[in-house]
Structures are given as C-alpha cells and as structure tokens.
Amino acid sequence: MSLDEFGLIERIAARTRARADIALGIGDDAALLQLPPGQQLVVTADTLNAGVHFPPETLPADIGWKALAVNLSDLAAMGAQPAWCTLALSLPEADPDWIEAFADGFFALADAHGIALIGGDTTRGPLSISITAMGWVPAGQALRRDAARVGDDVWVSGHPGEAAAALQLWQQGGLDVRAAAVDGDLERLRQRLQRPAPRLQLGLALRGLAHAAADVSDGLLADLGHIASRSGVEAVVKGEAVPLSSALRRAFGAAAALDCALRGGDDYELCFTAAPEQRLALEAVASRLALPLTRIGVIVAGQGVRCEGDANGARASGYRHFTG
Amino acid sequence: MSLDEFGLIERIAARTRARADIALGIGDDAALLQLPPGQQLVVTADTLNAGVHFPPETLPADIGWKALAVNLSDLAAMGAQPAWCTLALSLPEADPDWIEAFADGFFALADAHGIALIGGDTTRGPLSISITAMGWVPAGQALRRDAARVGDDVWVSGHPGEAAAALQLWQQGGLDVRAAAVDGDLERLRQRLQRPAPRLQLGLALRGLAHAAADVSDGLLADLGHIASRSGVEAVVKGEAVPLSSALRRAFGAAAALDCALRGGDDYELCFTAAPEQRLALEAVASRLALPLTRIGVIVAGQGVRCEGDANGARASGYRHFTG
Structure with a gap:
C-alpha cells in the first residue's frame, strides 16, 4: 500500500475539534489563528522517535497520547493556556488501523484539554512524531x-x-x-x-x-x-x-x-x-x-x-x- | 560519537538572529512571542525526509535551505509576513561538520527574510527535518x-x-x-x-x-x-x-x-x-x-x-x- 499524503492527513484532521479562534484550519497552505488580545504566544516543539523515545512495540494509541503529552507538558511548565498544535507524522507505511489507533490516543488527550490540530503533514519514513504546540499566557505572567x-x-x-x-x-x-x-x-x-x-x-x-x-x-x-x-x-x-x-x-x-x-x-x-x-x-x-x-x-x-x-x-x- | 541533545540544539540556536518580538527564545520549556495587534497568526508545518523529499546525497547546506524554504513558501502563499520557526531535526549521529553545514543553508535563508529560530529539538533517528513556521497577516487579508x-x-x-x-x-x-x-x-x-x-x-x-x-x-x-x-x-x-x-x-x-x-x-x-x-x-x-x-x-x-x-x-x- 502506498502512502497517500493527502488521504492520511485528512483522515487525522477530520477528527480534530473546532475552536472559535481558528479562522482557517487544515486544508489551506497554512492555518489562520486569532490570539486573544494582551496575550503572549507560547510555542514549544518536541519529537518522539521509535526505539529512542519509546519502546518499538508501544501501542499506537499510547504513542499518540505521549507525543502530544510531552509538548503540552512544556506549555504547562510555562503556565500557558494550551490552544493549538501541528503534527508531523512520518510512517513506514500507510496503515489505516494504525492511524486510527494513533489518533484515538492523540485526540483523547487533545480533547481533554480542548486542543485543536491546525496543521501538519504525513510523510513516508521511519516512525517519528514531531509536534509543535501553541498556547498563550498574559504578558509577563509566564513561569520561566x-x-x-x-x-x-x-x-x-x-x-x-x-x-x-x-x-x-x-x-x-x-x-x-x-x-x-x-x-x-x-x-x-x-x-x-x-x-x-x-x-x-x-x-x-x-x-x-x-x-x-x-x-x-x-x-x-x-x-x-x-x-x-x-x-x-x-x-x-x-x-x-x-x-x-x-x-x-x-x-x-x-x-x-x-x-x-x-x-x-x-x-x-x-x-x-x-x-x-x-x-x-x-x-x-x-x-x-x-x-x-x-x-x-x-x-x-x-x-x-x-x-x-x-x-x-x-x-x-x-x-x-x-x-x- | 553519541548524540548530545543539549549540545546540538544549542549549537544551532546560537546562530539564530534576535528579534524584538521574542520575549524568550530557546532555552526554556517554550518560547514567548509577541504578535503585533490586529494580526492573525499564520502557522504551517512541513517535513522533509532523506530519500523521499530529496536525494540522499544532497549537501547538508541545501537540505537546511530547502527544509525552511518549503515552509516559508506556505507562508508566502497566504500573504503572510514571516517571523519565527521551530526545527525538529532527527539525525543518525551527531556530526558537528554536518550540523554546521546544515545551519549554513538554513540560516542563509532565515536571515535573508529576518526569521528567527525559537524552539525545537534534535533527536537520534534517520535524517528527517520537521519545521513549523509562523508569521502574521492583518485579519481578513490572507490569500486563501x-x-x-x-x-x-x-x-x-x-x-x-x-x-x-x-x-x-x-x-x-x-x-x-x-x-x-x-x-x-x-x-x-x-x-x-x-x-x-x-x-x-x-x-x-x-x-x-x-x-x-x-x-x-x-x-x-x-x-x-x-x-x-x-x-x-x-x-x-x-x-x-x-x-x-x-x-x-x-x-x-x-x-x-x-x-x-x-x-x-x-x-x-x-x-x-x-x-x-x-x-x-x-x-x-x-x-x-x-x-x-x-x-x-x-x-x-x-x-x-x-x-x-x-x-x-x-x-x-x-x-x-x-x-x-
């Protein structure tokens, strides 16, 4: 089975929640987002690679959860209100069951905190998950x-x-x-x-x-x-x-x-x-x-x-x- | 040589330009950024994998340039003013010469457009570069x-x-x-x-x-x-x-x-x-x-x-x- 970049990202994107501050989500060249007035944007990026950051036999749902969790943890450490994230997912092959299970774990955590997926891509390669998470904090109130x-x-x-x-x-x-x-x-x-x-x-x-x-x-x-x-x-x-x-x-x-x-x-x-x-x-x-x-x-x-x-x-x- | 996550990202981060709108850059749990009033945040994410998105023998400087270019191109297509980016770099080994050459290409393009690197990580794995680029556009003026x-x-x-x-x-x-x-x-x-x-x-x-x-x-x-x-x-x-x-x-x-x-x-x-x-x-x-x-x-x-x-x-x- 070939990896269809368009089909895969759409399959994942279809499961994200909506947010009123997203003027344009996945499907264009980039997302358009509305930051509340008076807030600083908080941005963090972390990658998990199979065999380095988690045991190779880890269940896809646990991988999805943890890849997002490590990024949200960085927002937590800043005292930030989480809002959006991008997901860059490299996969050896396009396995719909694997993708659905990964999304189960990813969105279980995302939905629990009201985070929306607003961009990203799926590419062919060894299993690797790079997430950039975004949120905000009132100017001067971040925990540094x-x-x-x-x-x-x-x-x-x-x-x-x-x-x-x-x-x-x-x-x-x-x-x-x-x-x-x-x-x-x-x-x-x-x-x-x-x-x-x-x-x-x-x-x-x-x-x-x-x-x-x-x-x-x-x-x-x-x-x-x-x-x-x-x-x-x-x-x-x-x-x-x-x-x-x-x-x-x-x-x-x-x-x-x-x-x-x-x-x-x-x-x-x-x-x-x-x-x-x-x-x-x-x-x-x-x-x-x-x-x-x-x-x-x-x-x-x-x-x-x-x-x-x-x-x-x-x-x-x-x-x-x-x-x- | 082992891959030292801390040393590598610092080596790259040391080469980024400063911007007045960065309240806190690389070195904390997350970056703190100041979006100008009245602007919508524009966010895009794209990954390049060796052997999929570029020939394996591609020079590291060209990889660094192109990985950023494909993301900036998405901002261009929205009519956005580019500002910041994160970089998730997976590398088979920590080769200082490779890193410096990669950074040469990456920052040649970043500096030409005034973009600052504000976060990311380096991990061990097959060569893969995931970038999330951010910028802004006056509300309602994006090219959709x-x-x-x-x-x-x-x-x-x-x-x-x-x-x-x-x-x-x-x-x-x-x-x-x-x-x-x-x-x-x-x-x-x-x-x-x-x-x-x-x-x-x-x-x-x-x-x-x-x-x-x-x-x-x-x-x-x-x-x-x-x-x-x-x-x-x-x-x-x-x-x-x-x-x-x-x-x-x-x-x-x-x-x-x-x-x-x-x-x-x-x-x-x-x-x-x-x-x-x-x-x-x-x-x-x-x-x-x-x-x-x-x-x-x-x-x-x-x-x-x-x-x-x-x-x-x-x-x-x-x-x-x-x-x-």
Whole structure:
C-alpha cells in the first residue's frame, strides 16, 4: 500500500475539534489563528522517535497520547493556556488501523484539554512524531526557568520516578508495555510511562504563585539544574523529602526508588520554586487539584544542584532516553 | 560519537538572529512571542525526509535551505509576513561538520527574510527535518485557496517545471546535485531544485490584489486543482500560455517541458487568481519585484481543472515525490 499524503492527513484532521479562534484550519497552505488580545504566544516543539523515545512495540494509541503529552507538558511548565498544535507524522507505511489507533490516543488527550490540530503533514519514513504546540499566557505572567530567587522553596508535583521505574522493568523483561498489568503497582507504573498526564491545570494555578518552573522530562535533578543555572542560584534538595510512591518503593526498595525519583525522566511532573509566603496558597492548590505538591528543598546563593542524603551524591546527570 | 541533545540544539540556536518580538527564545520549556495587534497568526508545518523529499546525497547546506524554504513558501502563499520557526531535526549521529553545514543553508535563508529560530529539538533517528513556521497577516487579508471567483484570471509566478526537470536529470544520471554544473542551463535547473526561493515578497504584494493563492509544491495543475476544489469553481489553463524557461525547453523539448511545468512539483512558485481589473497592478508588481507574472488561464463555473492544448489532456495528477 502506498502512502497517500493527502488521504492520511485528512483522515487525522477530520477528527480534530473546532475552536472559535481558528479562522482557517487544515486544508489551506497554512492555518489562520486569532490570539486573544494582551496575550503572549507560547510555542514549544518536541519529537518522539521509535526505539529512542519509546519502546518499538508501544501501542499506537499510547504513542499518540505521549507525543502530544510531552509538548503540552512544556506549555504547562510555562503556565500557558494550551490552544493549538501541528503534527508531523512520518510512517513506514500507510496503515489505516494504525492511524486510527494513533489518533484515538492523540485526540483523547487533545480533547481533554480542548486542543485543536491546525496543521501538519504525513510523510513516508521511519516512525517519528514531531509536534509543535501553541498556547498563550498574559504578558509577563509566564513561569520561566530563570526566575528562581534565593530563599525560595523548591516544590515538585506528584510522585517522580515512576515512569523511569516502568522503563527499567520493561528493559528487564518484567513489564509488557502493550497490556494492562494484573498487579496494581505495576499497572500504575506502566500508565505513568505510557500515558503521562501533562500538568496543565497546575501550570495555570501557579501563575502569580510560583517564581520559576520546569517540567521533569530529563530527571528531577537535571531539570532543577536547568532552573538553577538559568537563575544564577543553587538548588539544594533534601533526599528524605522527595515523595516516593508506595508502588515505586515496593517495586525497587527505598534507595533505588530515590535514584529513580531524582534521575529518572519522562514523568512530566512540574518542578517549581516559590517564596515561603506561598506555602498555604500552594497547599490549597494541591487540595483543589487533588494533586500532591511537596516541598523538597530550597534555593540558596551559589550554583548547580545537589541532593542531601542521596547515596549517589552530586551525580545529577540527566536522563538520555533508554538507548542513549 | 553519541548524540548530545543539549549540545546540538544549542549549537544551532546560537546562530539564530534576535528579534524584538521574542520575549524568550530557546532555552526554556517554550518560547514567548509577541504578535503585533490586529494580526492573525499564520502557522504551517512541513517535513522533509532523506530519500523521499530529496536525494540522499544532497549537501547538508541545501537540505537546511530547502527544509525552511518549503515552509516559508506556505507562508508566502497566504500573504503572510514571516517571523519565527521551530526545527525538529532527527539525525543518525551527531556530526558537528554536518550540523554546521546544515545551519549554513538554513540560516542563509532565515536571515535573508529576518526569521528567527525559537524552539525545537534534535533527536537520534534517520535524517528527517520537521519545521513549523509562523508569521502574521492583518485579519481578513490572507490569500486563501477558497477565494477564487468566476471570471478571475489565473496567474503563475516565475517558470514552473524547472525543479522537476532537475530531478528527472538527476534520476537519469545527468546531474550531480552536489556540485555546480558547468553548463549554465543545467546549473539553473539544479539551483531551482536545491535552493528554491520562497516568494514571500510576492505574497505580501498580492494582498488586496489576488483572490485565491497556493504555492506550487505538488504541481501546477494539482495545486490549481486545490484552489478550484475549495472555491467551488473550474480552472482552465491555456497550455500555450504557460511560461517555459529557455533552460527547460533546451533540456527537454517543448512538449516534455510543458509536462514538467504542468505536473512537476517542488518549484514553490505562487499560483493565484485575480480579477481582470488587477492586470495593470499585477504587471507593476512583477516589474517591481523583477519576477515574471504570467496569465495562464481563467476561472469559470464548473469544477476541477483542465489544460487546453496539452497532449496529456485531463491528467492533472500531482507530484508524489520521487520515490512515490
């Protein structure tokens, strides 16, 4: 079967939602979009390649979900309201069943957050998904990496390390990424790897509360290191404060679990800094969103990132994907 | 050598120009951009894959140029002012020389039009380049495919068919895409394939003059067919009016040259429709831009596209890339 560029993109485009701010969607040379007045445009682009960013046997619906999730996570980390995206999909062959399953996962996440697909193309090649996601934030209110201040608390959402744990289990042959696990802990870890939840509501709630923010894609210490580096400060994490889920501890033991949480990537939780005066407000956000927010450290004068009480000391090296 | 995602994208990002409308560029989770008031955002995304969209031996500088050119051409076809782009680059290995040469071509074109790179990533994988280009147009002034009217003239810029001719010559072993040809005609054709010029100034000049427009990426008849289809009209092309360059006629003879011009893709000229009252104004645009604009047909009531005086009759089938 030959890959029909026109038929494929139309098949995907037909499933996108409409939005009132789209003057012209897929079908012309480009899309025409209406940004609300007073807003800055927020743009991010990320690619997933088969065998590099996800196991080759990953289900197409999970690939569709995750390719969009990693981009929406970047918008979340800016405190942006998501709106539109483009999709560049390279496929070895035009398999309608694969496309429909991919679109199932992609639009499950897109529709949950009201995102519309406004452009892109399908080309023949090894499986690769490049997405550019767009949204907006009121001018001056974005959560930037360079805004951490000495004296800030360091916070993280959710339970980092679970996606990395699932990946390790898959590499050891102990987890089938294509099927729900019977064991509840294993299934929780698998879901975290295959269907990460971009923290968009949290990003919006952090506007005006947090100073700096980043999403945890490379690893907690690595991404916090980016904040420290761009802000010209040092981040000190207290190892015993890092939240380790029961599923993670039961699967790996406390020490290895902490290593996953500090250095594992692909969780797409948010790591952020905020003044101590915001603690009550942040606890209220956690309660409202039913999402744990945990204080794990402080920002001090200096540079770099370190973790107290971690057996691996200063090794903050980031995640380089599983074949890296 | 391992591919270092961080080092590579920084190496490329360091070469981008600054723009006053970029509040935050590469280095954070996402870019922050300021759209001028009263403008609609114009967004397009296109991918080039090695061996599908360009010969595998193509020079990296030509790949960098062309990957951006095909996207800027879509902005041109909307009458948009180009501004920013993201770049998703998949590479088999991190070769600094290759990256620098790619960037040479990419930024030669970007700088010529004042475009800034504001995001993207580099990943390991078979060579693939996905770009999302952004710009703007005053609300209501975009050149859309669905705006052709019965009675319009059909126009095309430049000399279509030359890129397809170069591709045929390469396929027959008669053209080295990596080196300047000694023969002047051959070199002209080679340049048209390897370094297409997006018609951005023409797109801007056509605002208020043209009704519908599209860029010629799939082939003149195919792209004109998109205009006809979306506008609910028929386009009739007069074969003898289609401008054939001397280089194209000398290389292929008149009949084959016309076939290249009608059905060859990858030229990135603009095809557009305009009321007959605009002829003088359009001739003035052609003169000002030193770019030929030729009336090649008319829009009538009906549907589809046909070419009078073409030996291949109604076959309007588009370009499907050289391995298609």
